[in-house]
Amino acid sequence: MPRLSAATIHSQLMMSRTDRNYHLLPFNFVRLCGREVLVNELGDMIVAPAGTVERIVERRMEDDGLYKSLMSNFFISREAIPPLSGLYAARLHERKSFIDAGPALHIFVLTLRCNQNCRYCHASSRVIDSPDCTMSVTVLDQAVALMMQSPSREITMEFQGGEPSLLPELIRHAILRADELNRRACKTIHYVLCTNCVNLSPGLLELCAEYGVVISTSLDGPWWLHNANRGTCDSHARVVAGIEKARAAVGHDKVSALMTASRLSLDYPREIVDEYLCRGFNSIFLRALNPYGLAADNADWADYTDRFVEFYKQALEYIIELNRRGIFIVEEFASIVLKKILTPGGSGFVDLQSPSGIINSVLAYNYDGGVYCSDESRMLAERGDDYFRLGCTADGYESIVYGPRAKKIAQTWAAEALAGCSDCALRPYCGADPVRAYSTQGNAYGHRPTSLQCRKHKAIIEHLISLIIERADEVLPIFSSWTA
Amino acid sequence: MIRDFDISSNDNTLYATGRCSNRCVFCCEPPVQHEDTEALWAENMLVLQRAPDGVPVVGISGGEPAVLGERLIELLEIVGRRFPRADVHLLTNGRAFSNLSYARRVVQATRGRLVAGVPLHSDYCCDHDMIAGVAGAFDETVAGICNLAAAGAAVELRVVINRYNYMRLRDIALFIHRNLPFAALTAFMAMERVGLASDNAAEVWIEPCDYSGYLAGAVDFLDQWHHPVAVYNVPLCLLSPGSRRFACRSISDWKQRFASECDRCELRAECCGLFATSTEPFRNIHAICSSA
Structure with a gap:
């Protein structure tokens, strides 16, 4: 042969x-x-x-x-x-498969009323006895019906405010209504209740336990920091007690917390991370203030943004150190970006997508029946600007999602087609945010060289890539454990 | 030689053809040039007839079974009727499955019980083509892998380590992580020193002890990203200790042998041993002893 x-x-x-x-x-x-x-x-x-x-x-x-x-x-x-x-x-x-999937995150702003008065509040909340800022049952039913028309097989129904736990019967009604409609639609529905945890009644917790509702709360750090951010002397104690009560009712893993970094927070990265650890959380989302609603009146965002980036790096460094010592704790923003850098899949995080998550992945139903692109866009509306209002809950699904307003917004939602984004190396890891551009720069197209959102995202994503380049052996085992 | 099926064997394989569409530089059974389908078909029918019931896995190998074209589908249907519950393990270079409809029909013929073992020689097309001995083989193989998976087969990728690819094992792992993350298993395999691997040893041969570091990097990378990964045909003493847990007793029982050093080795029972068919043993075989 x-x-x-x-x-x-x-x-x-x-x-x-x-x-x-x-x-x-x-x-x-x-x-x-x-x-x-x-x-x-x-x-x-x-x-x-x-x-x-x-x-x-x-x-x-x-x-x-x-x-x-x-x-x-x-x-x-x-x-x-x-x-x-x-x-x-x-x-x-x-x-890019999220584009075909249809809106998955449906935000129900049940009320603007709130039982706290946080200094950096961006949710336009009103005092607890304000009239006329709570969703009617008619609007709620219409909103749930719209939600069920999304082609998405998986739906997340998120209750927002204000403080939605002030209205346990409305939450119950919404969940039962969705459940009823879902007998025919057969979607997988996840529920999230965004609450400050200070007013969780046994009845509400029972409902949450029955439907597997995830309870998402705000915890800014140690008591002195958390209370200072909220202008109270007992908020921290009440939130922590609420977290424990919620965990006992719905399970440890069904309770999550978010932090927002006030100016005061920026000097205490370790203390904030330690607080999350000692409250039994193994994840933390290091979140900057955003310039909506009341928070927009706080001045000098450029300085804040630069200081936030430094804060973020310090906190991340500490989190890496903890992981190296065998203490598992994830920084969620990093994990979203790292998933895009290190794995072939996307992340599903609506704030960092292109085309952006608004409309494609998110709809927000305001208490007054307005349907908006996102949580942030209805906050703009509270300040009298309806640019991102797609319609109202009485409208048909198509006229909201494919209507003239949505088409207008669509011209600015793809980073691939935005100057300053289209040729940015970090574009596949970042996203377009026309709502932020509109609210901070006056138009939805935005201007990247002067955008603080761009400055912050670039700095953080470049920092993560630098860690991968310079400290691969140390950080990659940790990063891969976060994205699994 | 007709090898009958044996219910206790880990290797019940039908030899479909000696022909192949690739010309791999280290091929341990270099392809035949003549038409051999009919003679082997008759033998295989006899093997199937005489086989005991309940064989859990039926292997189909070659050569390249897919050169049978439509007859491969017929063979799979016969195997399916004889052993309705058996998985079919097809060793193929994958190129014929770059035709999606052929891939679908082959998977269908096994009623979705197909595991395809496909060699991937490199992440770099020209290196793969050079090793496979055919220009354009890489593109067809990768397309075939994707099509087989899309059609519902489980795909096991096989990276046979040789002198042309050992330095890119980590790059191959990265390619799999990014482009073929659906692979049911990635197996890194030592060459069997027989056939062309022996004849062309000066060009293609590389000793496991010379690539164990590269291998560890590739295996650890895939494992870190939770891709199933295995090492075949490398005795435990030639792997870096961290890689040993990925090693399998991969050498068919009828081909397995041990060296005299292995008698004193504590890990002999877990080791794949050596190919009885090799013209020369691996270098640096030694006993692993905790007391030493």
């Missing part, structure tokens, strides 16, 4: 390789840590020596490991249309 010579095959194939005759596939790059970080449309990242992009463009690549990696990771291709474009397309489709 004729034997095949590997040497012959080898030389034949080597001859057919024309290494400089390749095509560029779409990618952007950013310089970090003295390297070039190349990112393609799929979010696949390659860290290469400085000067690589120039060499790629000028066809001065050596036939080395880097050249092979660029080829195998869809940065360059031997053919104008890569032979594996089907695989590329399937992966891009997977990354």
